[in-house]
Each structure stands twice: as C-alpha cells, then as structure tokens.
Amino acid sequence: MAELTISAADIASALKKNLEGFEQSLEARTVGRVAEIGDGIARVSGLPDAAVNELLEFEDGTVGLALNLDEASIGAVVLGDTSSIEEGQPVKSTGRILSVPVGDGMLGRVVNALGEPVDGKGELVGTQLRRMEIQAPGIMGRKPVHEPLQTGIKAIDAMTPIGRGQRELIIGD
Known part of the structure; x- marks a missing residue:
C-alpha cells in the first residue's frame, strides 16, 4: 500500500490560496422592539443610538423613519403598510440617514x-x-438674486418686488 505524504509547504500554500478570496462579512446592528403601533406611527424601544432621520427596518421589511427621539423610546413614521407590524416585533437600526x-x-x-x-x-x-x-449654504456663498419674479398680481409686484430664487412668503388665495 502506498503511503501519502504531504509537506508543510504544500499545506501552507493551499491555505494561503483559500484565504486570498476570503472576505469577512460581519454586520453589527442594534435591534429594538415595537412598543406601540398606530396611525402610521411606531413607538420603538431599545435603540439608544438611533439618529434623527435614520431609517429603521421592521421585521417584515417595512421601513420607518426615526423622528421623535426620547430617552426611553423613538417615535418612527412607518413608510409603508402597518398591518403586519405588531407590538413586540424586532426593529433593526440600519445606520442609513x-x-x-x-x-x-x-x-x-x-x-x-x-x-x-x-x-x-x-x-x-x-x-x-x-x-x-x-446644512444650507451661507448667505455669502449663494448666487446673488438678479432676476425679478413676476407674480402676475400688480399690487404685489409694485409694493413688494420679489427676486427669483429669494425666499419670500406670499399669502393669498
């Protein structure tokens, strides 16, 4: 019977070859729980590191938007169907704004x-x-207003000239 021999160099080269294509894919996510759900708003607890406008992922894949950050919970607007979201279900922090x-x-x-x-x-x-x-650009970094905006209402155009691109509140019917 023939005896098989493998050298240490052969083993090392085979291991190196296999490790070259290896990519580590570790994804850490904070997971909380739905405390309340109703009227398109979910109150979520257990996500202390969530940011304002961060996207949250519910168990069924529905996405929510973290808006009201309290110490104990988060008020999240559910951007989808809420019928399958129930109290106690897990909610994942995505880290995406x-x-x-x-x-x-x-x-x-x-x-x-x-x-x-x-x-x-x-x-x-x-x-x-x-x-x-x-963050809005500073006033000096903005393009200057140089073109008038005609509203079509002579009283407004005569009394309050408005520049195109200027922020101006116009109240009326």
Missing part, C-alpha cells in the same frame, strides 16, 4: 417617500443620492 435621488433623471418621474420610482418607467438614471436634511 434618509437620502433621496436628485438630478435630471428625476424630471417627469413619480417616486415614493424613499425615492423609489412608482410610475412604472423603470429605474432612475442620471441621479445621485443626497441627504434629506443638509
């Missing part, structure tokens, strides 16, 4: 609250994601 697609690819498209297309025209092309809440 609400972002929406922006760009020329959004023109003429209909999207839901998460920026996903709902008009049946396929995926969004020519867009990039931008956080929903960002």
Whole structure:
C-alpha cells in the first residue's frame, strides 16, 4: 500500500490560496422592539443610538423613519403598510440617514417617500443620492438674486418686488 505524504509547504500554500478570496462579512446592528403601533406611527424601544432621520427596518421589511427621539423610546413614521407590524416585533437600526435621488433623471418621474420610482418607467438614471436634511449654504456663498419674479398680481409686484430664487412668503388665495 502506498503511503501519502504531504509537506508543510504544500499545506501552507493551499491555505494561503483559500484565504486570498476570503472576505469577512460581519454586520453589527442594534435591534429594538415595537412598543406601540398606530396611525402610521411606531413607538420603538431599545435603540439608544438611533439618529434623527435614520431609517429603521421592521421585521417584515417595512421601513420607518426615526423622528421623535426620547430617552426611553423613538417615535418612527412607518413608510409603508402597518398591518403586519405588531407590538413586540424586532426593529433593526440600519445606520442609513434618509437620502433621496436628485438630478435630471428625476424630471417627469413619480417616486415614493424613499425615492423609489412608482410610475412604472423603470429605474432612475442620471441621479445621485443626497441627504434629506443638509446644512444650507451661507448667505455669502449663494448666487446673488438678479432676476425679478413676476407674480402676475400688480399690487404685489409694485409694493413688494420679489427676486427669483429669494425666499419670500406670499399669502393669498
């Protein structure tokens, strides 16, 4: 009977070859529980590190938006069907802040609250994601207002000239 011999160098090279393609995929997520659910709002406990506008994932895959952060719980707006969400179900923190697609690819498209297309025209092309809440640029960094905005109401146009791009509250019918 023939005896098999394997050298230590052969074992080491085989191990190195197998380890080259290895990628560690460890994902740590904080998990809380649904304390209350009603009227499209879920009160979630056990997520102390959640941020404002962070997306939360419920057990059925429905997404919620963390808005009201208290010490003991979080008030989250459920962005989907709430019929399958029940008290005691787990809620995962995603670590993602609400972002929406922006760009020329959004023109003429209909999207839901998460920026996903709902008009049946396929995926969004020519867009990039931008956080929903960002710091506004300083007044000196903005483009100056140089073009008038005509409202079509002579009294407003004469008494209160408004510049295009200027923030101005106009109250009326």
